Amino acid sequence: MLKTRYFVLYSLLMTAIVVASNFLVQFPLGGTLAGINLADLLTFGAFTYPISFLITDLTNRQFGPGTARKVVFVGFVVGVALSIALASPRIAIASGSAFLVGQLLDISVFNRLRQLSWWKAPLMGSLIGSVLDTVIFFSLSFAPIFSFIGPNDDFAIASAPIFGVLAAEAPxxxxxxxxxxAVKMLVGIVMLLPYGALMSVVRPMSARTTA
Structure with a gap:
């Protein structure tokens, strides 16, 4: 019963993060910072999505990789279905694909490193998962080569200075x-704080999942 309650809780949190991130990724930041046009650099989704790795890692720590994968699949199915209503189908497909691959990779890395120092497994899992997630999501969402999934976003594919300030330009x-x-890495490091704080509460449920 306890495991079921936690499973439902983790699944609801994961779904909420996926849907919120899919919606917020459509909105670039406004204004400038140190001369950098933030609309050329970031979307609001960058600040919410890294929380999904915290949810996955806590599930993995408490119940092991099998349950963590189930939470990921629930977040994938429900999140993509709801995101189609809140975002474009192309964004939903790209997000679902990136989410599934990135989160499953995070689970594998976390499980391999969980016997090391408490911070290494969640940090390396989110780092490696985020690399693949970022490449898959932004390529499928905006690269012209994947336009068969859906129409291109003219603002996204227009040339602009890299990081908003460099002389070199790119889409x-x-x-x-x-x-x-960059933000995922920053938020991932910050997420170590709640992970560390919750370690005494979210304990492994069996000796086989000891972290």
Whole structure:
């Protein structure tokens, strides 16, 4: 019964994060910072999505990789279905694909490293998962080669200075991907704080999943 309650809780949290991130990724930040046009660098989705790795890692720590994968699949199915109503089908497909691959990779890395120092498994899992997630999501969402999935976003594919300030130019979605990954890493490091704080509460349920 306890496991079922936690499974439902983790699944609801995961779904909420996926849907919110799919919706927020459509909105670039406004304004400038130190001369950088933030619309060329970041979307709001970059700040919410890294929380999904925290949810996956807590599930993995408490119940093991099998249950963590089930939570990921629930987040994938429900999140994509709801995201189609809140975002474009192309964004939903790209997000679902990136989410599934990135989260499953995070689970594998976390499980391999869980016997090391408490912070190494969640940090390396989110780092490696985020690399693949970012590449898959932004390529499928905005790269012209994948336009068969859905129409291109003219603002996203228009040329702009990389990071909003460099002389070299690239499609704006490239800067979004780079900025998104940088924020994911920053938020991933910050997420170690709640992970560490919850370690005494979220304990492994069996000796086989000891972290």
């Amino acid at each position: 704006r979605w490239i800067s979004w991907a780079l900025g998104d990954f």
